[in-house]
Amino acid sequence: MDPNPAVLLDLDGTLVDSVYRHVVAWSAALRARGYDVPDHRIHAGIGMGGDRLLSWWLGREPEDAEELRRDHKRRFLDGVDTLVATAGARELIKDLERREVPFVIATSASPEERGALLEVLGRPELAATDNDEGMISKPAPDLLLAACEELGATPSDATFVGDSPWDGEAARRLGMRFIGVRCGGFGDEALRDGGAFDIVDAPADLVGRL
Amino acid sequence: MDPNPAVLLDLDGTLVDSVYRHVVAWSAALRARGYDVPDHRIHAGIGMGGDRLLSWWLGREPEDAEELRRDHKRRFLDGVDTLVATAGARELIKDLERREVPFVIATSASPEERGALLEVLGRPELAATDNDEGMISKPAPDLLLAACEELGATPSDATFVGDSPWDGEAARRLGMRFIGVRCGGFGDEALRDGGAFDIVDAPADLVGRL
Numbered sequence: 001m002d003p004n005p006a007v008l009l010d011l012d013g014t015l016v017d018s019v020y021r022h023v024v025a026w027s028a029a030l031r032a033r034g035y036d037v038p039d040h041r042i043h044a045g046i047g048m049g050g051d052r053l054l055s056w057w058l059g060r061e062p063e064d065a066e067e068l069r070r071d072h073k074r075r076f077l078d079g080v081d082t083l084v085a086t087a088g089a090r091e092l093i094k095d096l097e098r099r100e101v102p103f104v105i106a107t108s109a110s111p112e113e114r115g116a117l118l119e120v121l122g123r124p125e126l127a128a129t130d131n132d133e134g135m136i137s138k139p140a141p142d143l144l145l146a147a148c149e150e151l152g153a154t155p156s157d158a159t160f161v162g163d164s165p166w167d168g169e170a171a172r173r174l175g176m177r178f179i180g181v182r183c184g185g186f187g188d189e190a191l192r193d194g195g196a197f198d199i200v201d202a203p204a205d206l207v208g209r210l
Numbered sequence: 211m212d213p214n215p216a217v218l219l220d221l222d223g224t225l226v227d228s229v230y231r232h233v234v235a236w237s238a239a240l241r242a243r244g245y246d247v248p249d250h251r252i253h254a255g256i257g258m259g260g261d262r263l264l265s266w267w268l269g270r271e272p273e274d275a276e277e278l279r280r281d282h283k284r285r286f287l288d289g290v291d292t293l294v295a296t297a298g299a300r301e302l303i304k305d306l307e308r309r310e311v312p313f314v315i316a317t318s319a320s321p322e323e324r325g326a327l328l329e330v331l332g333r334p335e336l337a338a339t340d341n342d343e344g345m346i347s348k349p350a351p352d353l354l355l356a357a358c359e360e361l362g363a364t365p366s367d368a369t370f371v372g373d374s375p376w377d378g379e380a381a382r383r384l385g386m387r388f389i390g391v392r393c394g395g396f397g398d399e400a401l402r403d404g405g406a407f408d409i410v411d412a413p414a415d416l417v418g419r420l
Contacts, residue, residue, distance in 0.1 A: 020249040024234045031292060038412065039230040040395035044408060083243060087248060185250035187397025203247065 006153030006174025007096060007103035007210050008144060008176075010162035011128065013047065013184035015089040015105070015203065016117045019074075019163065020185065022046050023116060025075035026053070029068050032209050043185065047164025049137020073110065080116040086183045089121060095207045104129050104208075106147040106160070108137050139169035144176060161203070168194025179206065216363030217306060217313035217420050218354060218386075220372035221338065223257065223394035225299040225315070225329045225413065228286075229373065232256050232279065236263070239278050251397065257374025259318050259347020284318065288365035290326040296393045298414025299331060305417045313420075314339050316357040316370070318347050349379035354386060369420060371413070378404025389416065 013019040023042045030037050037057045045053050055061045062068065092132060096103045105128040107114055118124045129150050135142035141155075148155050155174035160167060163184025171178035172195040180191030180199045191199050200206060223229040225383045231239060233252045240247050247267045252349040255266050264278060265271045272278065306313045315338040317324055328334045339360050351360035351365075360366050365384035373394025381388035390401030401409050410416060 017249050020230060020233045020237065023230045027230065028292065031294065036294065038393050039227050040393055043395050044229070047266070082238065084241065084246065183248050184254050185251055185395070187399050189397050189399040 002194060005101055006148065006151045006158040007101055008106045008147045008151075008158055008160040009092075009103060010047075010141065010160070010164075011105050011114065011117050012109050013163040014161060014167075014181055015093075016085055016120045017084055017086050018117065019043070019046050019078060021076060021083065022072075025072050028075055029071035030057070032071065033064060033068060035062070035068075044190075047162070047166035047184070047186075048139055049131065050110070051137055073113065075114065076201070077116060079082050080113075080120070083117070083120045085121050087180070087202035088207055089202075091125075091207050092203040092210075093123065093126070096210065099208060100126035102151045103151060104147050104150055106130075107142050108143055131206045139166045139173075141173040141176075144170050144174055148174075148176075161206065161210075165190045165194030168196055171195065182207075215311055215420060216358065216361045216368040217311055218316045218357045218368055218370040220225060220241050220257075220360075220370070220374075220377050221317035221324065221327050222319050223373040224371060224377075224391055225296055225303075226330045227294055227296050227393060229253070229256050231289060231293065232237065234284075237280050238285055239315060240267070240304050242281065243278060245272070245278075252399075257372070257376035257396075258349055259341065260320070261347055275413075276338035279399040287322065287326060290323075290330070293327070293330045296333050296391070297412035298417055299412075300333075302413040302420075303329060303331070303333065303336070308419065312361045312363060313419060314357050314360055316340075316353050318353055322365070327356065339368075342350055349376045349383075351380045351386075354380050354384055357402075358384075358386075371416065373402045375404030381405065391415075 026042050027039050045056050107128055108131045118126055120145035129147040131137055148158055150208045155176045159177040160185050162170040163181050164186055168178040177197045178195050181202055183202045188199055234253050238251050255263050264275050317338055320343045328336055338359040339345055358368055365386045369387040370381040371389045373391050374396055378388040387407045388405050390406035391412055393412045398409055
């Protein structure tokens with residue numbers, strides 16, 4: 001229907017079922033250093049840029065921020081080989097390729113995590129726009145803007161598929177359509193508050209529709 | 211305000227920050243045996259009786275149900291010493307004791323898990339009503355009815371504090387007031403749909419109020 005339907009796909013939590021693992025990895029890293037953040041608050045932060053998380057949870061950037069981020073990454077990557085793709089993630093990508101819809105994966109995951117997550121998808125070669133130096137991370141729209149530039153698309157003609165309200169907020173700032181998937185465990189209310197134009201269970205529900 | 215304000219407290223997820231650990235333990239147990247249940251669907255089931263979970267997730271009780279339950283329990287108990295109480299859980303119990311409000315912990319956790327969770331609270335001696343043989347598990351109201359009998363309270367005069375919509379459903383069937391706590395990671399919408407009369411972040415917000 002859209003004459004130029006460019007599609008941006010979030011990776012972590014949207015194409016790979018990874019959110020709960022991130023929660024538990026962050027929870028363990030924080031508690032090991034004596035920080036007390038409830039797990040549901042950890043969950044609520046997932047999806048914003050990794051550089052923002054600690055100050056969002058703790059009210060300030062702690063002195064041992066680097067150690068905490070390293071510890072989270074180690075714990076997360078430790079179980080990465082047992083992660084699985086979300087329902088229909090592989091099929092959605094194949095569908096977009098088959099119908100020649102311009103799309104790109106837009107992710108703020110670190111290079112190491114991104115590589116591991118693309119391996120879970122069985123598509124390590126897929127193009128992905130990531131958070132370059134100088135970009136402000138989600139919910140700032142920089143990443144989505146860079147992804148649009150890569151595709152030669154205008155933001156208002158593009159659709160972003162993501163699992164967190166932070167994805168929605170980034171899209172909203174560009175007037176971009178945001179479709180929320182429930183597979184990250186954010187409730188419908190949070191996704192609607194994040195500006196979701198539509199909410200579906202998983203990528204499987206979007207095959208043939210983007 | 212209530213002339214006979216009996217209080218029932220859920221344990222797992224309400225007084226101890228354990229829900230995300232259950233999700234990851236179930237997820238690992240299920241995937242290790244080739245079952246594919248998205249993590250957010252695992253989360254959505256937590257809080258109903260453990261005997262119901264597998265058929266809710268899988269559409270049928272699998273042949274290896276006992277092995278799955280054992281594997282989940284092993285994985286969950288494996289990290290139980292790193293669990294923490296939810297915000298204000300200990301204080302709420304002390305507050306109820308100090309004001310002599312009749313209360314009891316109502317839990318469908320197995321004896322082993324219950325013991326470990328009460329240890330996390332630092333109150334291994336606390337009285338708890340549990341799922342006896344012959345009871346139907348949550349969201350059936352049997353457990354809450356037994357807890358009321360133990361306290362000599364009528365359900366409509368009692369308040370149940372829990373973290374999941376399943377808790378709310380069990381209370382609703384008895385005309386019992388249900389207060390939802392957000393610390394189990396269920397969204398406000400799910401807790402409201404579960405019949406929550408009030409929703410607060412954690413037990414801390416209920417100190418002096420029950």
